Amino acid sequence: MGLGFSSVAIACGSSDADEPTDGVTSFSGTYGWTCASSTDCQDVFDLSIEAGSVITIRVNNVSSGSASQLAFYAPGVALGGVNLLTGNTRELRCTSASACEGFTVGEQVNSYAVAVGGNYRIAVTREWDSSCGGTGTYRLAVTSTKAFQHFGQTKEDTPSAATGFECHQ
Numbered sequence: 026m027g028l029g030f031s032s033v034a035i036a037c038g039s040s041d042a043d044e045p046t047d048g049v050t051s052f053s054g055t056y057g058w059t060c061a062s063s064t065d066c067q068d069v070f071d072l073s074i075e076a077g078s079v080i081t082i083r084v085n086n087v088s089s090g091s092a093s094q095l096a097f098y099a100p101g102v103a104l105g106g107v108n109l110l111t112g113n114t115r116e117l118r119c120t121s122a123s124a125c126e127g128f129t130v131g132e133q134v135n136s137y138a139v140a141v142g143g144n145y146r147i148a149v150t151r152e153w154d155s156s157c158g159g160t161g162t163y164r165l166a167v168t169s170t171k172a173f174q175h176f177g178q179t180k181e182d183t184p185s186a187a188t189g190f191e192c193h194q
Contacts, residue, residue: 053166069180076142091161100143105186119192
């Protein structure tokens with residue numbers, strides 16, 4: 026008899042209380058940033074993903090006044106290293122707005138094929154220059170075609186080491 030996995034949604038809070046979760050095909054939660062003055066700060070989430078998985082990463086419901094950016098780091102790549110979503114050390118941001126209140130749609134990456142299994146990191150950054158003030162909230166949702174392990178939020182409000190942002194599709 027084979028084991029099957031069904032889609033499970035895990036609601037995660039905005040604290041270090043996220044518990045490691047095995048065998049899920051999705052998780053989501055509402056999180057927040059409190060950034061130091063003039064600092065792009067990020068929250069980091071660690072996942073163990075199997076080769077051949079196809080994942081979707083969505084950051085939405087961004088609070089008014091926050092410009093979000095997204096990075097996806099391969100196993101062994103330091104934060105601020107090569108972002109798999111852009112192919113360089115910049116974070117992904119394709120949402121544009123004429124004022125800081127216009128970034129609420131967030132960022133989304135659909136159907137990213139994971140070639141090598143291992144521990145990956147997702148960084149959700151609040152860019153200081155395009156945002157208003159130093160705080161904000163967002164919703165993160167990750168889905169996969171194969172079960173993965175979710176280690177929760179492993180860093181909160183850490184300064185980003187990325188070299189800026191770009192839209193790369």
